[in-house]
Amino acid sequence: MAVHTMHPISAPPAAPIREKTGHLLVRGWCIFVLAGALAGTSWLMAFGVIGTGAVAYGSGLVSVILWLVIRPEVQWRRLPWFAVGYVAWATFSILWTAYPDASVTTLLLLLSTTVQAMFIGAVLTWRELVRSIASALKWILGLSIVFELWVSLVWRGPVMPGFGRPESGVDPIEMWSRDNLFDGGRIQGLFGNANALAYVALLGLIVFSLRIASRAPRRAFLYAWIVLSAFLFVRAGSATAYLAAAGVVIALATALLMRTTRRPGGRTRYYLAYAVIAVGGLVALWTGRERLFTLLGRSSDLTGRERIWGLVWERAAERPVLGWGFSTPWVPTDPFFDGWIVDHGVTVMQAHNMWLDVFLQLGVIGVALVALTILAFVWRSWFFAVDRPRWDLVADRPYSAVTLLPTLVAALLLVQGLAESGPLLGWAWFFLVALAFKIKQAPLLGRGASEQRLIGEQGERLTE
DSSP, rough: OOOOOOOOSSSSOOOOOOOOOHHHHHHHHHHHHHHHHHHHTHHHHHHHHHHHHHHHHHHHHHHHHHHHHHHHOOOTSOOHHHHHHHHHHHHHHGGGGGGGHHHHHHHHHHHHHHHHHHHHHHHHHHHHHHHHHHHHHHHHHHHHHHHHHHHHIIISOOTTTTTTTTOOOOOOGSBOOOTTTTTTTOOOOTTTTTHHHOOOHHHHHHHHHHHTTOOSSSSHHHHHHHHHHHHHHHHHHHHHHHHHHHHHHHHHHHHHHHHHSSSSTTTHHHHHHHHHHHHHHHHHHHHHHHHHHTTTOOOOTTTHHHHHHEEEHHTTTTSTOOOSSOOOSOOOOOOHHHHHHETTTEEOSSSSSHHHHHHHHHHHHHHHHHHHHHHHHHHHHHHHSSSSOOOSSSSOOOOOEEEEEHHHHHHHHHHHHHOSGGGGSSHHHHHHHHHHHHHHSBTTTTTTTOSOOOOOOOOOOOOO
């Protein structure tokens, strides 16, 4: 006969666990930091050097204070040590730099970016990180199209940095926006640079697609953001961004193919095939670059970049071991850079090649540190994407779309670094450090020091 008991074996019903208000505020701050990094030169165009410095250094100080207050669990032995070594070497370069003022100014920016990147990786889980990146991208891409609409419909004409009207004879390269939204020309968004807009739009395509693949809520809106990202990407018309997109597609296809293997050694033939294709593709790209860039509307020397590369190489060869000193980006008002390399009447602020830029500033030692930083990031992000998650005897856990993000970002940065110095500064360096830090802290989705807690995202329990 059944007996009623006052001591049931199941837990009493309770309300679902919700995120604390404090953590919601921290995540909101992280979205602001990510948006600030993605905005890049937008701050400079809108608020000038002083305003940009206040935002960059002020936000870095706030993040440090929050880190000390929150004290997230961090495995200090598992830092991205090659990236830390690069930052340390850049700091040491103050001892021999040829432009101390430029070195100190840009070094503070590098330190702020690096610390904030690790802060983001320490306080957010993998899913929160991707979600926050998506939110930041929505702000930047949305404001970019709103800005271009404002320029065309309200301002009615090109606009200079600081919201001024251009004088006659001003080169379009100096303009914040050229008012090209409705005339078919290249648009620049908030950045004042079409290439920068194209790379951020490409990042948006990656992140929003991964959110959809992760079955995030409100997917109809995510499709709308993908359409906007694609529109901005095409209208930016960046030849190097098109090549980066091709690299991202190849990396994605390869990672998904590797996930289909079922036995040890099954990936070997794929690696060999892709190695042959990669070598052949690079040779074909170099030999046929003139025709390719003509189709993309660019000259075979990548719009004057070969001339810049030659001048940078000549100067870098004078100090091949230590370099001339850290300055990323180049400070155009410093006597060392002012008038050295001029393009369309404007002093160039980068070498338009990541490796040459590092060689100029920090010599072969700096090049080696950057190479090790990127190699370690690519290696870890690749296996983070293609290895099935496993920490016990269960060997058939499903893959997650979230784990594809680091390797796709790595593919984007590798291609970008061939024609831009972007991976060394701004959002690119931010993402490189943040994702490298996160992979080392939590090499498995939902496992690790920074992942072992409950969050209220889609009612998902991350601890098992």
